Amino acid sequence: MNIGIIGAGFTGLATALSLVRRGHNVVVLEKESYPGGLAVGFQEKGWEWSLEKHYHHWFTNDTSALGLAGKLNWEVVIKRPKTSIFFQDSLYQFDSVSSVLWFPKLSPVEKIRMGFVLGLLKFNPFWKPLEAYSTSQVLAKAMGQSCFDTIWNPQLVLKFGDYAAQISLAWFWARIKKRTQHLAYPKGGFLMFAQELTNQIRKEGGKVLFDTTVLNISSENAVSVEMQSKKIHTQRSFEKLLVTVPSALFLQIAPQLPSEYQKKLKDLRGLGSINLILRLKKQFMRDKTYWLSICDLNSPATAIVEHTNFMDKAHYNNEHIVYVGKYLDPCHPFFLKSADELLDLYDPFLKKINKDYRKNIINYHVFKSPFAQPVIPKYYSRILPPFKTPLRHVFLSNIQQIYPWDRGTNYAIQEGEKAAELICAS
Ligand SMILES: Cc1cc2nc3c(=O)[nH]c(=O)nc-3n(C[C@H](O)[C@H](O)[C@H](O)COP(=O)(O)OP(=O)(O)OC[C@H]3O[C@@H](n4cnc5c(N)ncnc54)[C@H](O)[C@@H]3O)c2cc1C
Structure with a gap:
């Protein structure tokens, strides 16, 4: 099949590698000059490694990311760095049972309650019932208002602003469940890793076109994509198209989408x-x-x-x-x-x-x-956009479909590999 992919972030690149390995003709269209999307990096003069524009690491249980690094023979550095909290103008280590026990601003009872709740979340395998509750309500009740106000509410508010009170307990569960004390990082940085992935896709027959912005997609018997590269307007047809850009951008380039579907995507925050x-x-x-x-x-x-x-x-x-x-x-x-x-x-x-x-x-x-x-509110599973879109032969796999896990390159790779399977089966 002749398959187009919009976006050379980790979803697009992982899908492309899986599809070329299944023998398909794949073209990735990327508006930027480098691969990596949100995990893209840059390199200053004199630096041996690239650095992400936004901080990035992997957890040691990020099996899709580590698996891909393994397939590409790409070295991964694993270390246990220190995590702390800033409270009342001081730093306190906060990444182990002993460091929490030493934290002077919670009473022993508060520490026991907090440890109990975090332990329950860590060992509970079921996230679905949790999506009926908000993180704030449950933590304030289960850990006590003072512990919530000291540790958790500021972090939720500084991350989610006005949405803080709406965040689903399923999202918080995923954060606690996935966290590992050791962290991983691809040697050379995420940009170099994404470049290696791009080279591999090209070596195996796929195309990755940078500085190529998709302006419009429409679909009838085939999918027609209008794009601009270095001020030159072109049009290309694909049998199938995967869109990996955030939903708001998908709406901009696909005006043919029915209004009911548009409204659903617009409602996502x-x-x-x-x-x-x-x-x-x-x-x-x-x-x-x-x-x-x-x-x-x-x-x-x-x-x-x-x-x-x-x-x-x-x-x-x-x-x-x-x-x-x-x-x-x-x-x-x-x-x-x-x-x-x-x-x-x-x-x-x-x-x-x-x-x-x-x-x-x-x-x-x-x-x-x-x-x-x-932003992941209660019952997010009910509003999560599906892989199939109303446009024939056009599929969506983007950051807003990662759930209950918090978005990350590991899930971009996991969903990208799944997208390749689904496209082949479609
Ligand atoms: C502050 C911050 C911290 C993070 N920390 C971590 C972390 O520690 N670990 C981790 O694993 N993840 C982390 N992430 C999340 C991770 O970066 C994303 O989940 C992941 O990169 C998403 O990949 P994606 O391919 O789905 O989407 P994107 O990376 O958004 O890729 C979409 C691509 O589409 C391209 N595009 C958009 N519009 C068009 C168009 N019209 N035509 C052509 N191309 C287009 C974009 O340029 C982009 O390259 C972090 C993100 C941020 C912002």
């Missing part, structure tokens, strides 16, 4: 992401924290991630790399702010963690993605 990357001469979190969750509702950031407290700084010309991450509604005015403006806004908060960091700055960059995190 999502948040964008802004990451300010600081390149420093010295370590930012001197206690070696890699991941800092923020438990302070006044914080301007959702999380701080010091990548070089996980991966060796030698790969980045001995620079210390820190992400200041924030999730926001895509219409939020922060999306219009420059790196300088954002740094000025974050500065008082960053100084609480390291008062001298500013004099160690080599450079800084900001990266923004308008669609980064689906």
